[in-house]
Every structure is written in structure tokens, then in C-alpha cells.
Amino acid sequence: MTRPAKISINSNNIIQNCKLARQLHGGKLLAVVKANAYGHGDLLVARQLAEYVEGFAVACLEEAVVLREGGITHPIVLLEGPFSALEIPDYLHYQLTPVIHHIDQYAWWSEATSSQGIWLKFDTGMHRLGFQEKEINELFRNNKAQNSIRIDVLMTHFANADSIDPQLVHLPMERFKRVLSEMGIEGSIANSAAIMLHSQLRSNWARPGLMLYGVDPLGRAASEVGLKPVMKLTSEVIALRWIDVGESVGYGSTFTASQPTRVATIACGYADGYPRTAKNGTPVWINGKKLPLIGRVSMDMITVDVTQQADVQLGSQVELWGDNINVAEVAHCSGTLAYELLCHTHRPARINS
Incomplete structure (x- = not known):
């Protein structure tokens, strides 16, 4: 692939x-x-x-x-x-x-x-x-x-x-x-x-x-209760741009910049199992830091505010959930349950021992 x-x-x-x-x-x-x-x-x-x-x-x-x-x-x-x-x-x-x-x-x-x-x-x-x-x-x-x-x-x-x-x-x-x-x-x-x-x-x-x-039924971090995350959804940055104050991102203009904002586009969307209902601020892991989702989730792309992470570049690896982002937190930000997010993934899986 x-x-x-x-x-x-x-x-x-x-x-x-x-x-x-x-x-x-x-x-x-x-x-x-x-x-x-x-x-x-x-x-x-x-x-x-x-x-x-x-x-x-x-x-x-x-x-x-x-x-x-x-x-x-x-x-x-x-x-x-x-x-x-x-x-x-x-x-x-x-x-x-x-x-x-x-x-x-x-x-x-x-x-x-x-x-x-x-x-x-x-x-x-x-x-x-x-x-x-x-x-x-x-x-x-x-x-x-x-x-x-x-x-x-x-x-x-x-x-x-x-x-x-x-x-x-x-x-x-x-x-x-x-x-x-x-x-x-x-x-x-x-x-x-x-x-x-x-x-x-x-x-x-x-x-x-x-x-x-690897998911706690109460939504607590896996490490807090002795569990280990099993599934990881990852992708990478495929585009970067700056937008000015007052400019918006994505369908419906659900995010409008209040300051100059550096936007990373990630190759992942609801066709990959990522929830369309994920709201602004849903955490995404890039280069060792949680960064906020901005704009509406598209079929195969999402956008993230990387203004505070200067080292993000084309090809930077992104974790949508896994070791660093609790799938239950993504589910909470999307108004659903971790069960639904896990069951909706359908990309061929890589097996890591």
C-alpha cells in the first residue's frame, strides 16, 4: 500500500x-x-x-x-x-x-x-x-x-x-x-x-x-490500569500551509483562525475509520506532542494546528490513536465509544510482535 x-x-x-x-x-x-x-x-x-x-x-x-x-x-x-x-x-x-x-x-x-x-x-x-x-x-x-x-x-x-x-x-x-x-x-x-x-x-x-x-471501559489511560494498547492508527503529514487571521479550514468552515496558524493536512479520514464527528481540539500525536485537530474530518483527510510544533514537515509521522493517544479520548471528543472506533477500522493491519 x-x-x-x-x-x-x-x-x-x-x-x-x-x-x-x-x-x-x-x-x-x-x-x-x-x-x-x-x-x-x-x-x-x-x-x-x-x-x-x-x-x-x-x-x-x-x-x-x-x-x-x-x-x-x-x-x-x-x-x-x-x-x-x-x-x-x-x-x-x-x-x-x-x-x-x-x-x-x-x-x-x-x-x-x-x-x-x-x-x-x-x-x-x-x-x-x-x-x-x-x-x-x-x-x-x-x-x-x-x-x-x-x-x-x-x-x-x-x-x-x-x-x-x-x-x-x-x-x-x-x-x-x-x-x-x-x-x-x-x-x-x-x-x-x-x-x-x-x-x-x-x-x-x-x-x-x-x-x-487495551481499552479501559471507563476511558482511563491504559497505563493507569495495567492495560497495553493493541491497535495503532497512524498516517503522515502530506501538506503544510499558513493561514491568516479570519481564514477557515475544511468543509463548513468549522474552524476560523484567531491568529496566524500553521496547518498540517494528514492522510486519514472517516473512510479509514477515523470518526467524522471528531470536534476541534481532538488530540493528534505528531513529533512527540499532542496537537489539536482543526476543521471538519473529511473522507480521507484531516487538518491539525501545528503552529506550536516547528519541526513538523512533510512526511512527519502521525498517531491518531495508539500508544500516545487514548482511543477512548478520541471517542469522547467524537461523542461515541471506543468500541465503535475500533470496530469501524477496516484498513489491512500490520502485525507487530
Whole structure:
């Protein structure tokens, strides 16, 4: 590629972040690699983590098949389960584990097999997927009486795991523990936020996702919480110019100079995964210093105020996020989340060990 906008992935840092998840949680790890491993490359990440985790989680059958056909033999859990009964033969063929969250899925599975296990989802307050407490208790009792299917794990997903207020997780935690104790099977509660913030939410299986990719769910700098950034979005300066007081930059003239301003044009824009909504002042790293984005983000270019950095020249290397610019900070300046920025990148990645 000749275009300087590039994504690079530090595969060693993925492993270090996984080890931190293990250290904090202590139990089994189900590494979440859905959405192309949050933009990092699902098969790349799965192969890198294979010896450090007990299983992988994806969102759909197509994602699971990529892993299986790529040589991954670990348990693969599909977090939304089958979308129709027509998928069940592929689940069985590829030895995949569905998360069952409504009664139709349960019926499809029980008609197909009694030997291949499932995870069962309990809705403790998120109200997206899962059985209510009365429903899940009745289903479990009936299933046990009829010896229908093997239920291996009870899981839930908390609505406020990223809150530092323990009261917001106390009630759903108590609901979950009450049902889990009646079932006598393994449990899965903790996502990345719960692993890092709430020791009381640890159970048999944790589901680290965002933290594997070096991003703290609360937006803190990775180094503050022991994480290491994994993805780096970089480019370089392709043009430099001075503009006078009163002159503007970019579409819509959203930035107007209040003093003579040296403007660097960077080869990166929303077609490269950089957020179009990034506002004036969003930090960009050039030659060892944070400098402010100015003007509107274009499809394949952004502009930066480099007035205070005299050594910036054509070809100067630029980091949009990575080791020096926290992707969560860019997301905050863009009115979104780090999850979205990572998932939206699609340039071919360079792998750095």
C-alpha cells in the first residue's frame, strides 16, 4: 500500500492484556472476538490467545465458522444463539455452543440433540435477551425432569457493570446468584468492566472483550490500569500551509483562525475509520506532542494546528490513536465509544510482535 494511513496490531500486548484478565478474574476466560475481534482480526486474535483462554465468544454462525475453519478447536460460544432452526445442523457439525435466550431456541435445540451442551441466558435487568427468573426456573426444572438437553453454564449481562456504584450491580448479582445456586451449574457474569471494577461479580467464566484490546471501559489511560494498547492508527503529514487571521479550514468552515496558524493536512479520514464527528481540539500525536485537530474530518483527510510544533514537515509521522493517544479520548471528543472506533477500522493491519 502506498497510502500512509495504516492500522497496526501489537499481538504481544493482546497476550499481556489477557494475562491481566486472568490475574484479576482467576477463573476461566471466554475471549470475546465478535465483530472481527473489535476490528483487530478475529482469527489473528484467536490464534494469539489460544493457549491463554478456555474458549471464544462470537455473535453469529458466520464468525464461528471462520474460527473453526481457521483451526480453532476451543469451545466457541455464540452469544445470540441460533437465529433460526435452519442453523442447528451447522452448530452440531462445527461443535458450537449456543446461548439460548428464548423458548423457541430451546425447542429447536432439544429437537436436534440432547448431548451437545448449551449456555442459558438469564435476564437480570438489561432487558435485551434472556429468560425472566420465573421462566428460567420453570424451564430448568422441566428440562431436568425430562432430561432434554445439557445445560452447562448460566450467564447474564449486567446493564451497569461499568458503574463504580456497587448498588447498581448488587440487585442483579443477587438475582443471578439465587438462580445459579438452585441450578448447581457453572456461571458467567463478568465482562471487561465487571472484571476490572467489581471483584464480587467473578464467577466460573469471565467474558473479557474490550480490555483484551487495551481499552479501559471507563476511558482511563491504559497505563493507569495495567492495560497495553493493541491497535495503532497512524498516517503522515502530506501538506503544510499558513493561514491568516479570519481564514477557515475544511468543509463548513468549522474552524476560523484567531491568529496566524500553521496547518498540517494528514492522510486519514472517516473512510479509514477515523470518526467524522471528531470536534476541534481532538488530540493528534505528531513529533512527540499532542496537537489539536482543526476543521471538519473529511473522507480521507484531516487538518491539525501545528503552529506550536516547528519541526513538523512533510512526511512527519502521525498517531491518531495508539500508544500516545487514548482511543477512548478520541471517542469522547467524537461523542461515541471506543468500541465503535475500533470496530469501524477496516484498513489491512500490520502485525507487530
